[in-house]
Amino acid sequence: MMRIEVVGAGAIGLLFAARLAGAGVDVKVWTRTQRQSELIRKQGISLLNEAGEAVLHADSDWLHPDRVMAHRQEERTWIVLAVKQQAIDAELIDSLRALTASNVGESSILCLQNGIGHLDKLAAELPWVPLYAAVTTEGAKREDERSVRHIGTGMLWISEKAQNLVATGEKSDKAQKMLLKSLRKAGFEASLSNEMENRIFQKLLVNAVINPLTAIFDVANGELPNDKNRLSLMEALHSETYGILTEAGMKDHADSWNNVLEVCRRTAANVSSMLADVRAGHPTEIDAINGAVSKLAAKQGMASPLNDAMTAIITTYSRSK
Numbered sequence: 209m210m211r212i213e214v215v216g217a218g219a220i221g222l223l224f225a226a227r228l229a230g231a232g233v234d235v236k237v238w239t240r241t242q243r244q245s246e247l248i249r250k251q252g253i254s255l256l257n258e259a260g261e262a263v264l265h266a267d268s269d270w271l272h273p274d275r276v277m278a279h280r281q282e283e284r285t286w287i288v289l290a291v292k293q294q295a296i297d298a299e300l301i302d303s304l305r306a307l308t309a310s311n312v313g314e315s316s317i318l319c320l321q322n323g324i325g326h327l328d329k330l331a332a333e334l335p336w337v338p339l340y341a342a343v344t345t346e347g348a349k350r351e352d353e354r355s356v357r358h359i360g361t362g363m364l365w366i367s368e369k370a371q372n373l374v375a376t377g378e379k380s381d382k383a384q385k386m387l388l389k390s391l392r393k394a395g396f397e398a399s400l401s402n403e404m405e406n407r408i409f410q411k412l413l414v415n416a417v418i419n420p421l422t423a424i425f426d427v428a429n430g431e432l433p434n435d436k437n438r439l440s441l442m443e444a445l446h447s448e449t450y451g452i453l454t455e456a457g458m459k460d461h462a463d464s465w466n467n468v469l470e471v472c473r474r475t476a477a478n479v480s481s482m483l484a485d486v487r488a489g490h491p492t493e494i495d496a497i498n499g500a501v502s503k504l505a506a507k508q509g510m511a512s513p514l515n516d517a518m519t520a521i522i523t524t525y526s527r528s529k
C-alpha cells in the first residue's frame with residue numbers, strides 16, 4: 209500500500225491531491241492553516257475544468273509540529289512538496305523532518321517547484337530522505353481555499369535518480385514505479401527523465417522570461433508577446449538567460465525562443481504564478497528564478513543586467529504592494 213502526502217494546498221497541491229484522490233489513491237493534504245484543512249476534510253476539493261466541477265475527498269491536516277508528531281507513518285509514503293520556493297524555510301523543513309522520521313527508508317519527497325535552489329537546500333537538511341526533482345508544465349489556479357481550476361494540461365518529468373543519491377536501490381525503484389502508476393491513473397502525463405538538470409534549466413529559462421514580464425506589465429501569458437516593445441524585451445531577456453544557462457550546463461536548444469512563445473500561446477489565459485503573487489501582495493519566487501540566474505552568471509564571470517533588473521523591479525514592486 210502506498211500513501212501520498214501533498215504538502216501545500218495551493219494551485220498545484222490541490223490539483224495533484226484532487227486528481228490522485230479521484231483515481232482512488234490514498235491522499236492526505238497538509239495545509240498551512242487549520243481552517244483550510246477543516247474545509248478540505250469536510251467539503252472536499254472542488255476541481256474545476258472545461259468539463260465542469262468534480263468534488264473529490266481527501267484526508268487533510270495542518271502542518272503544525274504537534275499534528276505531525278501525532279501522525280506516525282508506517283507505510284511507504286511519497287511526499288509531494290507543492291509549496292513555493294520561499295516557503296521552504298527552517299519551520300517547513302522541521303515539519304518535513306518530522307513527517308519522514310517515523311518511516312525512514314520508506315519516505316521520499318517529490319519536489320514540484322519552479323526555479324532552482326530548493327533541491328540543494330533540502331538535500332543539505334534532509335540527507336537521509338530521497339529527493340526527486342520534478343518539472344511540471346501543468347497549469348493550475350487556486351480559486352479559493354478548497355477549489356482549483358485546471359487551466360492547462362502538460363507534462364510531468366520526474367528524475368530517474370534521487371537528487372541526493374540516497375537509497376537508490378530496488379525498494380526505491382519499486383516505489384517510483386508505484387508513484388508513476390498512481391500519477392498516470394490520475395491523468396498526469398508522467399515520465400521519468402535522466403536529464404533533469406537540462407529540463408530544470410529549460411523550465412527556468414521559460415519562467416525567467418515570462419514570469420517577471422507578465423508581472424511588470426500585468427498581463428496574462430498570451431498577451432505578453434502581443435506588443436512590439438514587450439516582445440523585444442522578452443527576446444533580450446531570453447537571449448541573456450539562454451547564454452548564462454548554456455554556460456552553466458543547459459544543452460543547446462535551437463528552438464528555445466520559439467518554445468517560450470509556444471508556452472505563451474499554450475497557456476494564453478494563464479495569469480503567471482508571479483503575477484498572481486504580485487496581485488495578491490504575496491512574496492514571489494523571483495530570487496529562485498531571475499535572482500538565481502544572476503547568481504549563476506556571477507559565478508561564471510558573466511554579466512546579467514536584465515536578470516538583475518527583473519529581480520530588482522519585482523522585489524521592489526511586490527514590497528510596495
Ligand SMILES: NC(=O)C1=CN([C@@H]2O[C@H](COP(=O)(O)OP(=O)(O)OC[C@H]3O[C@@H](n4cnc5c(N)ncnc54)[C@H](OP(=O)(O)O)[C@@H]3O)[C@@H](O)[C@H]2O)C=CC1
Nearest residue numbers: 216217218219220239240271290291292295321322347348
Ligand atoms: N500553479 C501552477 O500552474 C504551477 C506552479 N508551479 C510551481 O509549483 C509550486 C507551487 O505553486 P502554486 O501551487 O502555484 O503556489 P500557491 O501559492 O498557489 O500554493 C502554495 C501553497 O503552499 C502553502 N504553504 C506555504 N507555506 C506552507 C507551510 N509552511 N505549510 C503548509 N503549506 C504551506 C500555501 O498556503 P497559504 O495559501 O495558506 O499561504 C499555499 O497554499 C511553485 O514552485 C510554482 O512555481 C509549477 C508549475 C505550474
Ligand SMILES: CC(C)(CO)C(=O)C(=O)O
Nearest residue numbers: 418475478479480481482
Ligand atoms: C509556464 C508558466 C509561465 C505558466 O504560467 C509558469 O510556470 C508559471 O506561471 O509559473
